[in-house]
Amino acid sequence: MTRRALITGITGQDGSYLAEHLLAQGCEVWGLVRGQSNPRVRRLRELLGEVKLVRGDLLDQGSLISAVERVQPDEVYNLAAISYVPMSWQQAELTGEVTGLGVLRVLEAIRVCSGISSSRTPGSGQIRFYQASSSEMFGMVAESPQTERTPFHPRSPYGVAKTYGHFLTQNYRESYGMFAVSGILFNHESPRRGSEFVTRKVSLGVARIKLGLERQLRLGTLTVRRDWGFAGDYVRAMHLMLTRDVPEDVVVGTGVTHSVEDLVERAFGVAGLYWRDHVVCDAAFVRPAEVDQLCADPSTAVKQLGWEPKVGFDELITMMVESDLALLSTPGARGDDPFGHDIW
Ligand code: NDP
Ligand code: GDR
Numbered sequence: 001m002t003r004r005a006l007i008t009g010i011t012g013q014d015g016s017y018l019a020e021h022l023l024a025q026g027c028e029v030w031g032l033v034r035g036q037s038n039p040r041v042r043r044l045r046e047l048l049g050e051v052k053l054v055r056g057d058l059l060d061q062g063s064l065i066s067a068v069e070r071v072q073p074d075e076v077y078n079l080a081a082i083s084y085v086p087m088s089w090q091q092a093e094l095t096g097e098v099t100g101l102g103v104l105r106v107l108e109a110i111r112v113c114s115g116i117s118s119s120r121t122p123g124s125g126q127i128r129f130y131q132a133s134s135s136e137m138f139g140m141v142a143e144s145p146q147t148e149r150t151p152f153h154p155r156s157p158y159g160v161a162k163t164y165g166h167f168l169t170q171n172y173r174e175s176y177g178m179f180a181v182s183g184i185l186f187n188h189e190s191p192r193r194g195s196e197f198v199t200r201k202v203s204l205g206v207a208r209i210k211l212g213l214e215r216q217l218r219l220g221t222l223t224v225r226r227d228w229g230f231a232g233d234y235v236r237a238m239h240l241m242l243t244r245d246v247p248e249d250v251v252v253g254t255g256v257t258h259s260v261e262d263l264v265e266r267a268f269g270v271a272g273l274y275w276r277d278h279v280v281c282d283a284a285f286v287r288p289a290e291v292d293q294l295c296a297d298p299s300t301a302v303k304q305l306g307w308e309p310k311v312g313f314d315e316l317i318t319m320m321v322e323s324d325l326a327l328l329s330t331p332g333a334r335g336d337d338p339f340g341h342d343i344w
Pocket of ligand 1: 015034134135188
């Protein structure tokens with residue numbers, strides 16, 4: 001029988017790749033969309049016409065119950081969040097509501113619609129749940145590389161909200177016997193990444209400089225290190241986690257770490273430019289508290305899921321710079337639409 005998946009955050013980077021992957025697996029895919037006239041919904045329709053849409057907002061419990069009742073999903077992927085770390089200091093309460101309490105509301109919608117009572121019923125419920133946890137929970141890292149057993153020390157309101165969602169998912173698994181798991185995913189990028197994140201900011205910046213539209217690229221701290229992978233690879237791991245016999249949280253990353261300076265050097269190099277001629281450090285992009293280094297130990301993902309990344313760092317950065325060069329070279333693409341370049 002065709003499996004039915006409901007994805008929150010369908011209009012985001014991961015939502016689009018996950019929807020493509022699940023459609024290719026023969027699933028019926030539903031996306032939760034919010035707002036009265038969300039411009040990203042039109043873009044999603046252009047990219048993935050087969051996805052069915054249902055209205056809902058992570059701030060609105062009733063809308064989530066209605067969405068789950070309407071879709072009757074076999075799987076729910078909770079990707080929706082305020083996901084930009086600096087915004088979580090500017091709108092800390094909203095981040096707590098969406099990125100943290102939003103997880104509670106999705107889990108409650110599943111619990112209520114599955115008829116699970118408030119007492120523990122082992123193995124109860126048909127709906128499998130995936131939570132988009134984050135390496136930002138490790139924050140000031142206690143050890144390196146980070147595994148499923150590394151303690152958390154989040155460094156931003158975003159990281160704190162994700163940690164709440166992570167433990168809540170674990171708690172619903174233990175309290176109600178739900179098949180509820182978290183993927184602890186490290187940074188993953190693509191040509192569909194939002195322009196506020198550093199990889200896309202750099203690939204767009206390089207393309208603008210190469211095409212003579214800008215001369216400088218202003219960045220924050222260049223010494224921080226991240227474990228960067230390709231989003232298209234990571235959504236496979238999300239799906240695999242829901243196909244297992246036992247619900248278990250899994251770290252997903254490449255196991256290789258690079259600095260922002262490495263990223264910048266590579267990206268400018270792809271366009272035949274020297275980064276020091278163009279990059280300016282700007283305190284406006286330095287964070288109140290930084291996560292200095294992250295590096296995954298993906299051995300559980302490799303052993304238990306049979307997962308491994310197919311796209312390496314150099315290939316990823318080349319893909320992003322070439323995509324943005326093509327995008328900005330397209331007639332009409334340099335227009336005034338403020339969303340034109342940053343949202344796929
Ligand atoms: P994006 O920022 O690209 O997408 C976020 C999505 O959340 C958008 O579809 C947005 O919809 C939706 N959203 C925001 N607020 C609400 C709300 N109140 N109700 C319903 N939907 C809402 O994120 P990514 O695709 O990069 O990441 C997906 C998830 O994975 C996020 O939870 C992120 O925190 C997490 N994550 C991401 C990593 C990465 O490197 N990309 C790594 C680890 C975790 P709208 O169009 O309406 O704004
Ligand atoms: P991150 O991603 O905070 O790790 O969260 P981001 O790309 O924003 O930053 C990565 C690192 O680069 C440094 N940096 C800059 N970052 C941005 N955005 N802009 C700059 O100008 C700049 N200069 C230096 C940052 O300080 C940081 O250390 C992403 C999000 O997708 C989260 O939702 C997700 O949970 C984590 O990855 C894993």
